[in-house]
Amino acid sequence: MVEIEMRPQAAKYSLEQLKKALGGDIKRESGRDVLVVDNDIAKGTIAHISFDWGVHFMVLKIKFFKEVTVRTESNDFNPLRFMYAMHGSFKHRFGVNKEERDIDQFHSLIFTNKSGGENFIHFPSNEALHVSLIQIERRSFLKKRNTNVSSLNQRLHDVFVDTDEEHRFAHYGSLNLKISDYIKKIDKLKGKGMVRALKIEALVYEILSFHIQQHNKFQKGVPLPTSLSSTELKLIRKLGNEIIKNPSFHYNLDELSLKSALSQAKLQEGFKFLYTRTVTEYVRHIRLEKARELLNKADLNISQVVYSIGFTSRSYFSKIFKEKYDISPNEYRKNVMRNMESVNMVA
Template identity: 55%
Template sequence: MMQVNISADSTIDILNEIKANIGGNIQDIWGEHTLIVNNTIAKGSIKFIPFDWGVSLLQYDITFLEDIEFQIEIDTFNPVRFIYNLEAPFKHKFGVEKSEKTINQFESVIFTNKTNGVNCVSFEKDVKIQINIIQIVRQKFLKKRTTNISSLNDKLYEVFVDTDHEQRFFHHGTLNLRMADYVTAIKKVKSKGMLRLLKIESKIYEILTLHIQEHNMSSQGVSLPTSLITKELKLIRKISKGISKNPSFDYSLEQLSSEYGLSQVKLQDGFKFLFNRTVTEYIRHVRLETSRELIRTTDLNISQIVYTIGFTSRSYFSKIFKEKYGLTPFEYKKQVFVPIAV
């Protein structure tokens, strides 16, 4: 196994030290620092984006061509790391530990170490690594005016106020498919310059919120639904994506159960766990979100939109649209298309 020893005072230093060990070139574009590698050690990229108040993003989208372990020594730079894994498993251990913890696909982990400790993160060769890492430097983050860490649960509160890095903390989250959509959304941001960074930053805080919510649920003993295995939850996520792509189809619980080979009970349990909605509520939610987007971005009239999203009653559509958004579809359309004064 190839070992990469890293001792750095910032993430950009870490990126430079990784480059010194595995090769590649770093491109700097509009505040995004991307290490691009294509050699006998690795193929892919590692991206670093810094934001204000000690918040930064690291994205691994890379395949290592030999087993590799990063040994990150802790000195003055010791952020809290919130990690979500989109693809192949990777492993983590603190330097004082003998056994490693495996973080599988669609799982999250939160950790920070003591000063003078070592974080060991290892990756297997020939597998696609896609991980999203949000880093928070506590001393800087606590100075942010809108930061309200008193709302955190007791354990995370202790982690955030430990600005002298006296405690070691590790939390291994359960399967979280909702977070995958938020992480993937960052890759889909097409804007450039400041607008791109602002969009990415907003998504980072959404992902951070999901990490904290997951930790809260875990602390309260909320676990995966016992009626479902991981494979079935992944299938339900696939079903939800199909509904989002084709909201006008005449879905029913019976039809989905028959088509995908899951019982109606498992479908309901899975949708409630992943989206906090029943199957019917999720379909209605997707249709309403689609209708709002159509009102905002097309010239279709309300009747045409009702047909396009799969509803048959305009009055029913108007009723549930107002219940959800506080405006009728017509009122929303008027609000979106405000005439420009000449």
């Protein structure tokens, strides 16, 4: 067991303290500080980036070869923390508790402690981890002009405005696959410098909003679908991703049910929970999004787009495209071509 004591006076010192405990080197990459470790304790990276208004984002992509417990004191630096297990799992407890709580893959944790309290995060050995951590310094964050904490549910509102750090709080979230999608978007980001940092910041706020939305659902007593297990929801999400990759395939409930070994009723319930759409509505939505993407390119005409995404009727495609985007495919295409001509004239 490796025990790491963290006493940062600010978020920017966290990596330095982790380096002292784990070894490795800190490098500057694309606006982030990245601790790279490759030794007998661990192999992987821990990246950190800070934004305005007291928002910090840390990502662990690492495998520990020994169990690791990180102990943090809530003194000089005591933010509100939002954690998410993209891959792997971890455990959490407060210093006043002996029992640890599990945070499994695709599950979240929101927590903060009283001033002077202790937090313990326990990482397993020999398990590939991908864990994200958003840290909010409440005093700075509340100064942000468009921060409207009054819109939060009462419990979370009280936590955000507790700038004197008088209360202890933890929320152990249920399965959340939407956060996973946005973490993937961060991983796929390209570019450098300010543009990349702005994109990461926007996605971090999206992730933060999903944490808050999930807590709102919990406060309202909105449960996971009772007929579906977490494993079945993950399977349905996998089907959803396959549809994104191959929108032109002829999907129907019978085949999807057979492929997933789930009943049609479970499929529909799962798609409604994950995507707020029925299976048919989801397939149509993905095809239309793909069509709009293709219409932004100059090398395909509308008929080619229609057939490439699995529709057989151009008139039906035009009808549902206009219903969804409030513009016909022809007009959309003309706008795209006009924009391309304008860009070429400027160039």
